Amino acid sequence: MSHTTKNKTRLLARVRRLKGQMEAIERSLENEAPCGEVLNLVASVRGAVNGLTVELIEDHIREHVSNPDSDDDADRAQGAAELIDVVRTYLK
Template sequence: MSHTTAGKDKLIARVRRIKGQIEGLERALQAERPCAEILRQLASVRGAMNGLTAEVMEDHLRGHVLDAETPAARRQGGEEMIDIIRTYLK
């Protein structure tokens, strides 16, 4: 079972909170709120996304690298993580 399936409800709740933050950001832009307020909201959204990303990355490492059943599965999980990190850091 995938770690995202096991923690699905918790992950979906986090995504919904982020969605609410994005919608709040959109409303603030539509209302022409001050740029400092917009920047604070952007920082909050970024922090929430980084936290979610870190959680899923950690779960991936634990489930598909540290606790992998075979050396081949461990290698595949590690290679996937390398690709993800490269994409994330672009």
């Protein structure tokens, strides 16, 4: 089972929200909204894509490399926990 399966519902909700945000950008362009407004919508999408990326990478670490909450090897568990923190810091 893929990491994308286990957290499928949550990830799908994120992606559908992102699709809704893309549609809001589409409408803002069709309605000739001020460009500052369009840029703000795009900045939100950018943040949401980063958030989705972090969640996918974190799931990948937990399910395919090491889950810090259940790995019997305490050193590896700690290394994985630190890694998840680093991914959150650098990709947000």
